[in-house]
Amino acid sequence: MSEPLLDVIGLEKRYAVRSGVFRHRDLVAADDVSLTLSAGETLALVGESGSGKSTVGRCILRLEAPSGGCVRLDGTDITELEESDVRRLRPEMQMVYQEPLESLNPRHRVGKLVAEPLVLHGIVGKTEVRNRVVELFQLVGLGEEHVDRYAHALSGGQQQRVGIARALATNPKLLILDEPTSALDVSVEAQILNLLRDLQRRLRLAYLFISHDLAVVSMLADRVAVMYLGQIVETGPTRDVLSNSFHPYTRALVSATPVDHPRQKKLRIALTGEPASPIDPPAHCRLVPRCPYAEPVCSAVAAELLPIDSCRSTRCVRFQQEHCDGIWDPGGDVPIQDTVIRSTESEVNELKLND
Amino acid sequence: MRAVPATGHGGGRASLEPDIAVLDQDPPAGGTDVLRINDLRVEFRFPRYSVEVLAGIDLSVGSGEIVGIVGESGSGKSVTALSIVGLLQRPGFVTGGRIDFAGTDLLEVGADEMRAIRGNRISMIFQNPRASLNPVFSVGKVLREVLRVHSGLRGGAATARAVELLADVGLFDPNAVLRRYPHQLSGGMAQRVMIALALASSPQLLLADEPTTALDVTIQYQIIQLLSRLRQERNLAQIVITHNLGVIAELCDRVAVMYAGTILEEAPVERIFDAPRHPYTQGLLAARARTELTGRLESIPGQVPDMRNRPPGCPFSPRCPHAGDVCRTANPAMEAVEPRHRVACHRWTELA
Ligand SMILES: Nc1ncnc2c1ncn2[C@@H]1O[C@H](COP(=O)(O)OP(=O)(O)OP(=O)(O)O)[C@@H](O)[C@H]1O
Ligand SMILES: [Mg+2]
Numbered sequence: 001m002s003e004p005l006l007d008v009i010g011l012e013k014r015y016a017v018r019s020g021v022f023r024h025r026d027l028v029a030a031d032d033v034s035l036t037l038s039a040g041e042t043l044a045l046v047g048e049s050g051s052g053k054s055t056v057g058r059c060i061l062r063l064e065a066p067s068g069g070c071v072r073l074d075g076t077d078i079t080e081l082e083e084s085d086v087r088r089l090r091p092e093m094q095m096v097y098q099e100p101l102e103s104l105n106p107r108h109r110v111g112k113l114v115a116e117p118l119v120l121h122g123i124v125g126k127t128e129v130r131n132r133v134v135e136l137f138q139l140v141g142l143g144e145e146h147v148d149r150y151a152h153a154l155s156g157g158q159q160q161r162v163g164i165a166r167a168l169a170t171n172p173k174l175l176i177l178d179e180p181t182s183a184l185d186v187s188v189e190a191q192i193l194n195l196l197r198d199l200q201r202r203l204r205l206a207y208l209f210i211s212h213d214l215a216v217v218s219m220l221a222d223r224v225a226v227m228y229l230g231q232i233v234e235t236g237p238t239r240d241v242l243s244n245s246f247h248p249y250t251r252a253l254v255s256a257t258p259v260d261h262p263r264q265k266k267l268r269i270a271l272t273g274e275p276a277s278p279i280d281p282p283a284h285c286r287l288v289p290r291c292p293y294a295e296p297v298c299s300a301v302a303a304e305l306l307p308i309d310s311c312r313s314t315r316c317v318r319f320q321q322e323h324c325d326g327i328w329d330p331g332g333d334v335p336i337q338d339t340v341i342r343s344t345e346s347e348v349n350e351l352k353l354n355d
Numbered sequence: 356m357r358a359v360p361a362t363g364h365g366g367g368r369a370s371l372e373p374d375i376a377v378l379d380q381d382p383p384a385g386g387t388d389v390l391r392i393n394d395l396r397v398e399f400r401f402p403r404y405s406v407e408v409l410a411g412i413d414l415s416v417g418s419g420e421i422v423g424i425v426g427e428s429g430s431g432k433s434v435t436a437l438s439i440v441g442l443l444q445r446p447g448f449v450t451g452g453r454i455d456f457a458g459t460d461l462l463e464v465g466a467d468e469m470r471a472i473r474g475n476r477i478s479m480i481f482q483n484p485r486a487s488l489n490p491v492f493s494v495g496k497v498l499r500e501v502l503r504v505h506s507g508l509r510g511g512a513a514t515a516r517a518v519e520l521l522a523d524v525g526l527f528d529p530n531a532v533l534r535r536y537p538h539q540l541s542g543g544m545a546q547r548v549m550i551a552l553a554l555a556s557s558p559q560l561l562l563a564d565e566p567t568t569a570l571d572v573t574i575q576y577q578i579i580q581l582l583s584r585l586r587q588e589r590n591l592a593q594i595v596i597t598h599n600l601g602v603i604a605e606l607c608d609r610v611a612v613m614y615a616g617t618i619l620e621e622a623p624v625e626r627i628f629d630a631p632r633h634p635y636t637q638g639l640l641a642a643r644a645r646t647e648l649t650g651r652l653e654s655i656p657g658q659v660p661d662m663r664n665r666p667p668g669c670p671f672s673p674r675c676p677h678a679g680d681v682c683r684t685a686n687p688a689m690e691a692v693e694p695r696h697r698v699a700c701h702r703w704t705e706l707a
Pocket of ligand 2: 433434
């Protein structure tokens with residue numbers, strides 16, 4: 001395999017927070033994050049709010065300086081670069097945001113917003129700008145009549161198309177998509193997801209797709225990296241990770257994702273409580289206080305992300321110690337949540353652990 | 356648990372318009388409906404124009420039943436809920452219809468009586484629970500105040516009941532939660548507190564407007580379970596508003612699909628997923644990303660109509676792949692597909 005377009009190694013981002021008068025403590029937003037991404041490929045970064053997904057995205061774009069680790073784009077270590085050199089690399093990587101309206105300046109016509117990066121980075125000559133803007137609009141499925149409108153006069157889906165056109169203006173190789181459809185309605189979300197697929201095929205774009213929605217992820221991503229409290233806890237091909245998860249947190253996420261159909265039966269795993277504080281996290285597994293499979297060993301040794309086979313890895317200590325052929329049966333009395341019981345047909349689902 | 360009085364709606368029946376008469380066939384009038392909305396109309400009035408945002412809504416909720424309202428942004432879901440509890444703000448006006456609740460038309464009662472009903476017998480929770488809690492009061496203070504007003508409980512008795520309620524909604528350390536302020540609660544905890552507040556008066560009906568939209572998926576599932584348990588244990592009737600068909604599939608008994616201020620289809624949840632009749636419902640189901648799916652989604656072309664220029668005829672006709680001439684001129688009436696399944700589409704029999 002050729003060199004990946006993006007190679008992130010041991011990325012770390014800490015924020016100093018004050019506690020008390022003298023003590024400073026570290027809020028660890030991203031810790032030991034490693035990932036790779038090739039041209040034409042989509043990697044989903046999955047996790048819940050506060051898990052560090054967006055922090056990783058911002059550090060890769062150097063919108064924030066990482067506290068440690070390195071980010072290589074096309075073989076160049078961009079963590080070592082001066083601010084001015086970073087600016088030269090900016091066109092290569094662009095971001096699409098969750099709230100299309102918030103990321104578009106309301107005082108300018110949307111055509112001007114798409115023209116800005118063209119002019120700023122000298123992508124085309126002055127006389128060519130308008131033509132290129134219209135081309136970009138067509139690329140994302142917007143007619144020329146939209147070029148001279150203001151963002152608030154567009155629907156949410158159209159605003160997000162403008163956001164994508166703007167991101168594509170500099171001919172980037174990598175798009176970081178931060179929950180690009182979570183503010184959109186179902187029917188419009190499908191339009192945007194299809195658009196992203198088509199654009200990827202045509203332009204061989206690499207996508208880092210940040211999302212908490214496993215249904216959307218399974219539609220778009222080739223591989224996933226699941227994050228919990230700043231760390232990647234599991235990586236692998238999307239289908240494998242979602243259908244046979246190696247980490248209890250991934251299992252819990254899959255299990256909490258709503259069913260596709262009212263009659264669908266689903267394994268439900270109880271994850272009690274809420275995530276622990278990201279301040280001064282322990283070296284051992286961070287899921288321990290909530291994990292139904294936790295045993296003393298989980299709090300005794302450091303949890304590291306280790307490869308299980310050629311394409312999958314997990315940070316679960318028990319899995320690493322007990323699995324065999326990639327199948328792990330934790331056994332024991334694992335509390336499994338009852339499925340929701342309907343008043344009309346109070347059916348109790350048959351639940352099996354490894355089905 | 357208070358007994359639910361049968362709704363008495365005898366007299367008004369005969370004068371109802373023909374398309375609503377279909378309603379009479381099922382469920383039988385005077386059953387165990389907790390709430391029954393007939394032809395609800397709401398208008399927003401601005402200096403230069405007004406917009407009809409609810410164009411005649413019919414919906415009922417049986418005791419112990421969870422009815423889901425699903426629809427895209429701006430379709431009128433929240434306005435429907437706010438109208439029920441009398442919280443619709445100017446420039447919004449209810450311009451017609453009835454909302455029967457326990458024998459009273461909620462649209463006819465005065466402000467004081469409405470406030471009493473709202474606190475006592477109908478409760479509502481919202482999408483952003485932290486924003487709905489007053490930041491300067493602790494959870495305990497708010498909860499004890501609600502208990503004092505609604506149940507006359509004071510002092511130790513109020514605190515004991517408050518702890519009981521917080522435990523009942525699944526909060527681990529209720530005594531500690533009592534001392535907390537809204538900013539010290541996570542989103543999931545705040546939503547549980549809101550539900551505890553909503554339950555303080557033992558209501559017969561809970562309105563939940565996007566109760567899980569702001570929450571993470573593992574927390575969303577906990578709240579879904581909690582609402583489901585309340586149906587089970589307290590026979591609590593609920594209207595759950597969401598744009599998430601997965602939440603509908605998990606939680607609801609019956610579903611109303613809203614579009615541009617009208618209900619286009621209504622049926623038991625399994626019917627909606629198994630045999631949707633309205634092209635919009637079919638489109639929605641096909642458009643959503645699903646975990647077992649890869650490849651392109653079938654998206655619905657176009658976008659939701661601007662309510663100021665509502666298209667003539669069926670509101671979905673500009674986006675509908677099956678729209679014919681009649682769809683673009685005449686508004687379709689609600690028709691019964693089978694006893695509990697209704698659809699407003701001119702062509703549903705042809706398309707079935
Ligand atoms: N205060 C208001 N002033 C003017 N128009 C309003 C107001 N509140 C609601 N509307 C309009 O009423 C219609 C229905 O809005 P509503 O909030 O009920 O939609 P919804 O289905 O709840 O949407 P969402 O999914 O975005 O919450 C929309 O066209 C909206 O623009
Ligand atoms: Mg709403």
